[in-house]
Amino acid sequence: MRRWRGDHRRGASTRAAAHARGGVRDRAETDPGDGAWDVSRPAAIDAREVARRALRRVDAAGGFASVALDDAFAASPLTDRDRALATELVYGVLRHRARIDRALDAAVTRGRLRVSARVRTALRVGVYQLLWLDRVPAHAAVDDAVAAVRRTGGARLAGLANAVLRRVARDGEPPLPEDPRQRVAVEHSLPEWIVDALAASVGDAEVPAAAAALAMPAPLVVRAVAPVDVVLDRLHSECPTARVVPVPGTRAAIAVEGLGAPSALPSFQAGLWTVQDVGSQRVVELVAPEPGQRILDACAGVGGKAAYLAQLAGGGAHVDAVDVSDAKLARLRETVARLGARGVHAVRADLTDPSAPIGDRYDLVLIDAPCSGLGVLRRHPEAKWRVTPGDVAALAGVQRRLLDALAPRADRALVYSVCTFTRQEGPDQVAAFLARHPGWRVEAEVATWPHRDGADAFYAARLARR
Structure with missing residues (x-):
């Protein structure tokens, strides 16, 4: 699934009318923490709820996002479209987490946003949609996140979530830092020590490009086991709408887009190719x-x-x-x-x-x-x-x-x-x-x-x- 992203500042400003109706009253911008409220109710299992559950598991158990998503999909069957949205939300939040948190902190009226991990996850999913997914209506992102927070913390905390998310929709995120190294760290949500490691390996001039590439989804590349032309013909036959091209300068690498689930294809099951970067x-x-x-x-x-x-x-x-x-x-x-x-x-x-x-x-x-x-x-x-x-x-x-x-x-x-x-x-x-x-x-x-x-x-x- 392609990331539905346009210019994030433009996207946020176009949503202002829907979420800036009147002033927003100041609220205490904290919550009691996980487990302090006993008001949780079962959530409807949709793409956003699956994404929140997967993100909570990644944060709590330290597992891979891919495994958390696979398990979540097995427990809560979704349509292909909803699976794609859940996957986009999980990886989008993980790729841009620091930048999302920076936008959340800027949206509070006093100090930094101090909320439980469960509430912060709901807010992160909401902010990612507001700033990166232009095709998702802002009201849908806000309403869903507020409902998720209400199930966890009650009406008061839901009011806080609504106020914060409305400010993000209205104002977007703060300007990026002017210092080049800090700008890279913020723009691509990289800890500063990782930016330093990049600079040590590629030099300062290449750091922005290297960091930007690391923040993008990886393309799907497969290795031909059968002759490359045989694999190309089979993939074109099985997936006529997919983009399937050999990778220049390689022996057996083929770049593919729109292939769907690789393991479901007969040519994969027959061992004609495998996924390998x-x-x-x-x-x-x-x-x-x-x-x-x-x-x-x-x-x-x-x-x-x-x-x-x-x-x-x-x-x-x-x-x-x-x-x-x-x-x-x-x-x-x-x-x-x-x-x-x-x-x-x-x-x-x-x-x-x-x-x-x-x-x-x-x-x-x-x-x-x-x-x-x-x-x-x-x-x-x-x-x-x-x-x-x-x-x-x-x-x-x-x-x-x-x-x-x-x-x-x-x-x-x-x-x-x-x-x-x-x-x-x-x-x-x-x-x-x-x-x-x-x-x-x-x-x-x-x-x-x-x-x-x-x-x-x-x-x-x-x-x-x-």
Whole structure:
């Protein structure tokens, strides 16, 4: 679903007439907090309520938005149109949360808006519609949010919500800061430390474009398993109205729009293609597997890279796909079976344990290391509200231990990759490894970026023995 966005200041001003009828009385702009009111009533299950429930789960349980939405859809069936709206609301609020909160704070008459998490979620969903979704009538966004707040906190708190949302509809959001770094942080709802990490990686001149790209929805890219022309023909046949084009400069990547649910298509189920971002594909291509080789795919996850390794090797390689998660390995086996990837063996192991049940030596080792995941913020915008600089430092320690543990098992080459852009987890991690292990050298590096390549932000280095 396309984001229904025009100029947000223009959109807010055109709604002023509907929501600025007379003055708004000042109210105490706080609420007693979650659980202080016992007036909740069952809500009608529509797209907005599903979005609020999913957002509350993301905030409370720390899960992925995609999982929260899938579970919400399973519990509350919606039409395709309403599912699309619920998805837009969840990801829109997560992408623009800080900017939404700034607009809310500016709309109160005294101090900052102090409300419970449940009420703030309802207000955020309302503000996102007011400032970004031009096709949603302002009265519908306000009325729905006020009703949701009333169910939680009663009439007094609903009055506060109505007043605040009417001010946002009338006035829009405050002007963006003039300081360039602060402007980027506010405009694209990025914590300032993430803006600093971007600047360290791409330079100040590229920060605005890089930050803007990270705040946009990610395009759907698939990897052809069958020949590209065969996949193109099948997708055109199954989805005549979809836009399906090869990605220039790639071996097997195809960009698609309007495809619907990929897993529902017969060609997907038949294993002719799979969903995989260009950045992820380029990491595997950097490994450059060949028939007859023994390959270790460390931290294999759900198997996308392991299956591509097997494909590039023509099915003639032995790939040990290792992960510590039974759930991920179960999905890996399903992926490998669907794609017909021969030679992939799922192994459950902790690779920092010297007694891990894997081979002593491999021709090639791929370490797709656990990382902060900032490179996939387009897909998982909730991560920017959870990851901290301390997390980056801790993950860098895990990456260091994996490199030191697995380098002795690599005979020809070791490829290290992360789906993030912090230097601490990328180039600096590799430089520190080379300082500890002078017998290795960098043979090649790959870095992909949303604003440069239309891909997730990946960093990968191919290391070879001297």
